[in-house]
Amino acid sequence: MEKKILASIQKKGYFKDHRRVLVALSGGLDSMTLFEILYRHQRELDIEVLVAHVNHKQRPESDTEERLLKAKMEKLGVEMATSSFSGVFSEERARKFRYDFFKTVMEEKHCTALVTAHHQDDQAETIFMRLLRGSRLRHLMGIPERQVFGQGELIRPLLSFRKSDFPEIEHFVDKTNAENHYLRNRIRNLYLPALERENLQVSQHLVDLSDEVSNIYQSLSYFIREIDLTSVPTFQSYPDFIQTILLQEYLANFPDVAISKAQFKEILHILQKSGNYRHHVKNDYVLIKDYATFRLEKISLRADENAGSFLLEYGNTLEYGGYLFSFGKPLATRASWEILVSRETPLLLRHRKAGDYLLYRGHRKKVRRLFIDKKLSLKEREEAIIVEQAKEIRTIVGIAVSDLSQRGKSDIINGKLYIQKIE
Incomplete structure (x- = not known):
């Protein structure tokens, strides 16, 4: 399996433009598998591996795990950055804290790539979660393998592999993963196993659906690439169903603005009308529209x-x-x-x-x-x-x-x- 993962990394050329690579290391099986492969094959991949670990302070074992990870990295001679979460805990706050920390470490350590250990099971869970929440079709594209992150790139090399494929290596077990307080845990522990009793391939089918949706939107982007998406007369010249796609395509340029369905309808309604508008959206973003053009601007x-x-x-x-x-x-x-x-x-x-x-x-x-x-x-x-x-x-x-x-x-x-x- 290690050879397969390494071959996949080399074939896709994840690190051809990167030398200093930061691995997000939780200590679980998936992140330890990713670290071990990248660490052992640094020379072949022509990279230098650094790691970053966030102690969420939510389990009695957290401090011990952090100490053991530090000892392991020191023994291997791998540079390691750590931080501890503080404040009222939630999944969303913890996620934002982690990625803000990773971004800071990348800047300080001059890393151009952040690597996370998301795998195919995570992808299937994400798609299923978005289906349950009624997300737009575009959002069923799921987790991308690569995306811009800070001044560099976020890479997920394990997305085509299942967690059950990973070799059993030394790692920490987070007992809270077996609890069902959070939706993702219920999906992982209850819903998908129940569906797999009907069809063993349900997780693969969810991933295949994600790939198909991704292909559709890549095709749409190709066919509308010559359209000026910010021209009001051009936008208004198309029927409503095409306007919806054009607006989705434009808003995709702003990944940090999570537009709800109600907000999307409101923006679409504004763009369909004549006149000047200045409409606050969210996260310090404003939609500015005149008779000729419109734009979403963070100001x-x-x-x-x-x-x-x-x-x-x-x-x-x-x-x-x-x-x-x-x-x-x-x-x-x-x-x-x-x-x-x-x-x-x-x-x-x-x-x-x-x-x-x-x-x-x-x-x-x-x-x-x-x-x-x-x-x-x-x-x-x-x-x-x-x-x-x-x-x-x-x-x-x-x-x-x-x-x-x-x-x-x-x-x-x-x-x-x-x-x-x-x-």
């Missing part, structure tokens, strides 16, 4: 909004600075403010600038002086949103309304701006 919201300004046309809706603005169309829920404006010209949403003033209570009032009078903090002043129309300030949201937007003050008032604070 420092405060810095971007202080620098940016946005036009809002009549009949359109826009998210900006923690508020929802609807020009001419009442919102589904009662608006926090309703501002009288003209519907003949667009509104400009922006932050303050030097020299700003508005007509306020019969006087021309400097915005700077207004902020002082209202005893606003520096943060409140910087984040204040100004609504301007025809180069006149109509309102400073939640702070003041211009005389120009009072009833009876202008004969061109024929529209409303609805503003709702987003909780």
Whole structure:
């Protein structure tokens, strides 16, 4: 089996562009198998192996296992980095902690590849878990063999091998794997064994399904490679079912944004409409759309909004600075403010600038002086949103309304701006 795994690694050329390789070492059978093979064949693979271990502090044996692993690596002359998880434990928090640590070690030790011991059983469990959770078809592609990670690459050389194929070598046994508190454990210990009583090949069939889905999406990517995915006119020229695929393809460029089905439908709806939009998605990502293009952008919201300004046309809706603005169309829920404006010209949403003033209570009032009078903090002043129309300030949201937007003050008032604070 060791020869088969080594031959697979060489055939697929996993390490042809890597010299210093970091192995994620838990101490279990799978990671110890991977380490032993890479360590013994460093010269053939032309690599130097380092290891990283995370002590999750969830079992009495954890500290002992860490100490024994350190002793083993010291004896073998293998550089080893360790870290201990702290805080409230969950599978998701632990996973994020591990991979953040691995990324840091890679940078500090100048490794260009992280290698993990995920195997075919892990793949089958992942596909089954995603089926249970109702994941999109795209997500049934499962765990990739290779992917970009930090400044390097994450490689999983054992994905085509089952855990039962691994030779019995010295390793630690995590007794919690036999417990069924977590869904993955129930899938491994209960659900898949029950299905295998109906069909011994069920795990292989799940992996085959994953491969087929992967082939389909690779083919789709090939056929739509010439399409400008961020062109609004191009996007809107296709029927809904193709728009769905195009949007999925675009969002695949942002693996750290886990878009729910509801959020996906919301984004799709925005792209199908006319007008400008600025829509907060999640994880500091914002969807920015105008009449010509759209883009998903990870930004420092405060810095971007202080620098940016946005036009809002009549009949359109826009998210900006923690508020929802609807020009001419009442919102589904009662608006926090309703501002009288003209519907003949667009509104400009922006932050303050030097020299700003508005007509306020019969006087021309400097915005700077207004902020002082209202005893606003520096943060409140910087984040204040100004609504301007025809180069006149109509309102400073939640702070003041211009005389120009009072009833009876202008004969061109024929529209409303609805503003709702987003909780």
